[in-house]
Amino acid sequence: MADIFMDDFENKNIVKNNHILYYYRYVDDIIICWTGTDRQLDVFVEKLNNLHPKIKFKLEIEQNNSLNFLDVTITRVNNRHHFGIYRKPTYTDITIPASSCHPWQHKLAAFHSYVHRLMSIPLTRDQYNKELNIIYRMAISNGYDPNIVNRIINKKHLVLVRKELYGIPLEKPKKFKASLTYFGPVSERIAKTLRTHDINVAFRTNNSLKNICNGKDKLEKQHKSGVYKLQCSECNATYIGQTGRNFDTRYKEHISAVRNDRPQRSHFAKHLLDTGHKLADNHMYDILHTCNKGLRLCVLEQLEIKKAWSKCAETTAGHMGSAGTKGTLEYVVQMCYVVECG
Numbered sequence: 370m371a372d373i374f375m376d377d378f379e380n381k382n383i384v385k386n387n388h389i390l391y392y393y394r395y396v397d398d399i400i401i402c403w404t405g406t407d408r409q410l411d412v413f414v415e416k417l418n419n420l421h422p423k424i425k426f427k428l429e430i431e432q433n434n435s436l437n438f439l440d441v442t443i444t445r446v447n448n449r450h451h452f453g454i455y456r457k458p459t460y461t462d463i464t465i466p467a468s469s470c471h472p473w474q475h476k477l478a479a480f481h482s483y484v485h486r487l488m489s490i491p492l493t494r495d496q497y498n499k500e501l502n503i504i505y506r507m508a509i510s511n512g513y514d515p516n517i518v519n520r521i522i523n524k525k526h527l528v529l530v531r532k533e534l535y536g537i538p539l540e541k542p543k544k545f546k547a548s549l550t551y552f553g554p555v556s557e558r559i560a561k562t563l564r565t566h567d568i569n570v571a572f573r574t575n576n577s578l579k580n581i582c583n584g585k586d587k588l589e590k591q592h593k594s595g596v597y598k599l600q601c602s603e604c605n606a607t608y609i610g611q612t613g614r615n616f617d618t619r620y621k622e623h624i625s626a627v628r629n630d631r632p633q634r635s636h637f638a639k640h641l642l643d644t645g646h647k648l649a650d651n652h653m654y655d656i657l658h659t660c661n662k663g664l665r666l667c668v669l670e671q672l673e674i675k676k677a678w679s680k681c682a683e684t685t686a687g688h689m690g691s692a693g694t695k696g697t698l699e700y701v702v703q704m705c706y707v708v709e710c711g
Contacts, residue, residue: 382420386413399426400438441490453496454486454503462503467512472551472572477517480508484521488529544569591616595659596670599623599637602649608637609677611670613662620654 375394384392388405403410407430414428429436434445442453464479465471483504492500505515544567549556551572560570592615599608599620612619625631626638627648633639641648658669 378421378424382417388413395439398439400436400443440486451496452490452492454490454492454500462507462510464507464511470551470553471574472556474572475574476513477521480504480513480518480521483507484518484525488522488525546571548573550575590656590659593659594662595666596657596673598655598657598673600655601640601644601646602652603646604644606640606644606646607677608640609657609670609673610636611666613666616654616656624648 379392379394383389388403388409390402390404392401393399405413410428410430414426417424417426431445436443437455440455442455444451444453465476467476469476483500487497487500487504501518504518508515508518546569547563548571549560551574556572560572563570594613594615596609596611597616597619599610601607610619623635623637626634627641630642631638632642640646657673660666660669
């Protein structure tokens with residue numbers, strides 16, 4: 370929506386100005402080539418800043434015929450643009466070290482990005498060689514063979530040549546995709562086997578600074594959502610349910626339904642009120658699974674219900690005797706008062 374608004378704002382107020390030779394915007398960064406005077410430029414910017422209370426423009430003019438825009442330095446030489454790579458003063462050449470236990474694709478991702486920028490921006494020969502040497506130094510300082518940079522460049526050149534010769538390649542059949550946690554060479558061997566069956570594998574890593582530096586306090590289990598179990602204090606009746614809120618809140622609702630004689634609010638309360646059974650002073654719920662609300666939560670609940678019924682059937686198998694089928698069913702219902710969560 371913000372982009373649509375800005376497109377309309379630009380078309381009505383900016384691009385039609387006769388002093389703008391060109392105008393480009395990337396998100397909230399804008400570059401224009403202005404052919405008017407400095408005074409006319411100041412008036413134009415002041416007018417723009419008065420059009421909308423939430424849209425304000427900050428003006429930065431070239432210094433020494435040079436201006437930084439995004440990751441490019443644009444220099445005006447004889448009314449022509451020369452391009453160079455711009456790096457912020459805080460830039461460092463640190464990337465994933467070669468010795469780190471990361472997938473090889475993750476290690477090379479930064480180099481692929483730098484090479485792509487190197488080959489996409491129309492640099493002069495001097496600027497190209499300068500940037501290439503920076504990428505070489507980055508590879509060496511992080512423990513890589515600098516030849517990996519050459520291999521990436523050659524691979525990208527090959528892709529460009531093929532595209533020029535054959536145009537856009539035909540769409541290949543879609544393959545299955547799988548994501549594996551990376552544990553080192555064993556993960557590579559598994560991925561190699563899967564690829565022989567036309568399954569594309571992408572690696573993920575579980576260890577990250579986010580896991581170490583997470584400033585949020587971990588929630589106690591009772592403050593999470595999931596599947597839980599309630600047990601009658603005076604018989605084997607069991608209630609299994611799910612909640613998308615925290616366990617404590619849902620449990621209090623069950624207890625409130627018992628104390629306020631509202632069986633329609635809770636199947637567990639209905640059992641206690643129908644049978645006259647009492648809650649023990651130390652009565653509490655059991656957490657079976659913690660899970661966010663959704664399909665997984667429903668599946669886990671159904672699995673626990675099925676397990677409870679199976680346990681009932683096994684337990685009652687030795688109690689049938691001469692009681693007959695009806696007696697057995699009554700015993701099962703008493704023993705496993707299992708219902709879906711309301």
